[in-house]
Amino acid sequence: MDVIVIGGGIVGVATAYQLRAAGHRVCVVERYATVAQGATYGNGGTILPTPLDVWFGPTFMHSRQGAKSGVIRKSGFNSAVRGFERQLAALQEPEAFSRQYGLLRPLIESSRDAMTDIESRLGLEFEQSQGVLYLTRTAQEWAQTQPALELLRQFEVPHHVFTAAECAAFEHSVPTDPDFAGGVLFDQERTANCPLFTKLIKQTLDTQGGVTFMLNREVAAIRLDGQRAAVELAPRLGEVTSTREVDVINADAIVVAAGVGSLPLLERLGMRVPLHPLRLHTLSAPIAHEECTPHVAVVDAVKRITVTRMNHRLRIAGGAVLQPANQTDKVLPEAVTKDALALLGQATHDWIPGAAKISAALSWDGVKLLSPDGLPLVGNAVHPRLFVNVGLGPAGWGLACGAAKLVADLVSGVTPDLPEDTLAALRPERFRG
Ligand SMILES: Cc1cc2nc3c(=O)[nH]c(=O)nc-3n(C[C@H](O)[C@H](O)[C@H](O)COP(=O)(O)OP(=O)(O)OC[C@H]3O[C@@H](n4cnc5c(N)ncnc54)[C@H](O)[C@@H]3O)c2cc1C
The missing domain is CATH 3.50.50.60 (FAD/NAD(P)-binding domain)
Structure with missing residues (x-):
């Protein structure tokens, strides 16, 4: 055909x-x-979504967390955006989250097979690197990640649950001061260069x-x-x-x-x-100090900010802005862009201080569609x-x-x-x- x-x-x-x-x-x-x-173009580099990556569930856009959720809301009184947020909020309930992830899981598995097939046939080199470490700040955030951890066990996804000290012992660029709740390491999951x-x-x-x-x-x-x-x-x-x-x-x-x-x-x-556009940001930052650079990708699990090494730069992706659909093709107000990029800079500073030269980073933003289910x-x-x-x-x-x-x-x-x-x-x- x-x-x-x-x-x-x-x-x-x-x-x-x-x-x-x-x-x-x-x-x-x-x-x-x-x-x-x-x-x-702006893809952050994680290849296959675990229950900690999907953009729904108990840790995603929790209204009580405000900006700490990693999503900047510029919805005003737009009822369509409010409706969209309400639908996503329903998936914060652990049972609904598990049901929805369970429906997605076969597509993830089929995607893994399709990627393996492409790579074995074509032998492509696209800056693949192994290991992704998800980090969680507070005890409250850690509690919210538990349904995702339960799904990891249920679907037998290879992973290691770490205390803060174990995270730092595994990845020396992550400091333990200030203390944080813990992390999850996927030593078999990969990151790479999507474009x-x-x-x-x-x-x-x-x-x-x-x-x-x-x-x-x-x-x-x-x-x-x-x-x-x-x-x-x-x-x-x-x-x-x-x-x-x-x-x-x-x-x-x-x-x-x-x-x-x-x-x-x-x-x-x-x-x-009813797909809703979400504007995401990336920073491509030169490496500041090689000894402070992580050897695996580091993800702020709740804010969904990913830091991936791509060659001699770090790609920091996240900083989502939720805005009314009819404003998506307009340039964001400067102050909003600044807030979104500040989230990326702060997460990098918090989790891997000294790794990236944020002041010399190039920024980019792009729109991605998210469905309410x-x-x-x-x-x-x-x-x-x-x-x-x-x-x-x-x-x-x-x-x-x-x-x-x-x-x-x-x-x-x-x-x-x-x-x-x-x-x-x-x-x-x-x-x-
Ligand atoms: C900042 C950022 C970070 C991300 N990080 C990750 C990550 O770490 N891991 C992950 O899995 N995903 C990530 N994503 C999401 C992932 O990149 C997207 O899901 C994926 O790139 C979507 O691909 P697409 O082909 O649907 O869309 P696009 O890449 O937007 O491609 C659509 C194409 O269609 C073209 N087009 C549109 N209309 C027309 C038309 N009328 N005629 C002809 N051409 C047209 C456009 O020019 C465009 O090239 C990220 C997204 C962003 C923005």
Whole structure:
């Protein structure tokens, strides 16, 4: 089949890879000059989400913690944002959290298999490094992480629960003064460079053939009729066209994997999805003192701030800002950006003092979609020829590979190797009542 994938982030590129592997001819349409320029560009580096990474559950955005939750709220009196927060708050209840994570777990496992398969076939080097240490400050935060630890035991995820002293003994760059509650080490989980991985997959696809990358082109609309599907391309920058001269590409199937750009495309098809944009920040900081630099990635478990070594720099990611959806394409007020970056700087200073030269760091911010039930939207929607792969959340890299395999199976008419309840929980149209 001829399949168009809209979006050249990790999700679109991984989807193109799996579609080609399933024998389809693929065209990826990306509005920037190359791939990995959206949320993928700022990726913090953790590959597969553990129960401590998912952006829902007892430790996520607890209202009583305010700014200490690591999420800056700029919602004002916007009722849509308030509604979204209420839905996420319901998942703070340990039973609801466990149920939802249980539904996601098969996708995580399938993503792990898909990543292993890609790596064994292609032998890619994308700055992989092993070991992630999650740290928790207070006794109250430690108590909140217990349902996640229970899930780690239940799903037999290899991990070590450490006291503060054990954390410091394992990772000498973490100080024990002031005291903190403890940590969890995943010695088998990995971090790496997501934009590099995405570009290497594209490079492989360029060499192998079967996938065309149409860069610098934006999809303006999707057309669906009984027999065929097509995308309408927006005029190139500076191009003058009459409305009759619109570029249209036909296909047997279309996959929407355009990150935050998916929302207007789906809305024009009458599909309103309650995904909420969340703005995240990164700092890329030169290493200040090599002896203070951690040998594993360090994560502030409650604030969800990740510090990962990438070559000679530390990438510090997090500093989420929740704002009304209609303001997402506006530049954040300077003071808000400052607060978000201060969260990143402070977490780095607290957990690994002396490691990063924050004053010389380069900052970046990007938008990621979060769903109110914490799960992505992956599957068929609206029309038999339309597929959606969006909302993978701020822990979306690893999931992208499994979600891509699921979409490729569905496009190919193959029964996916995931439980029925997981497939239903991921269904893009589940919010339609
Ligand atoms: C700061 C930050 C840190 C993060 N850290 C982590 C982490 O440590 N681990 C993790 O797993 N995840 C992390 N994430 C999340 C992860 O990076 C995302 O889930 C993932 O990159 C989403 O990929 P995507 O392809 O859906 O979106 P994007 O990367 O945004 O790609 C979408 C692409 O679609 C293109 N596009 C949009 N509309 C159109 C259109 N109409 N026509 C043509 N092209 C279009 C865009 O230009 C863009 O390139 C982080 C995200 C951010 C922002």
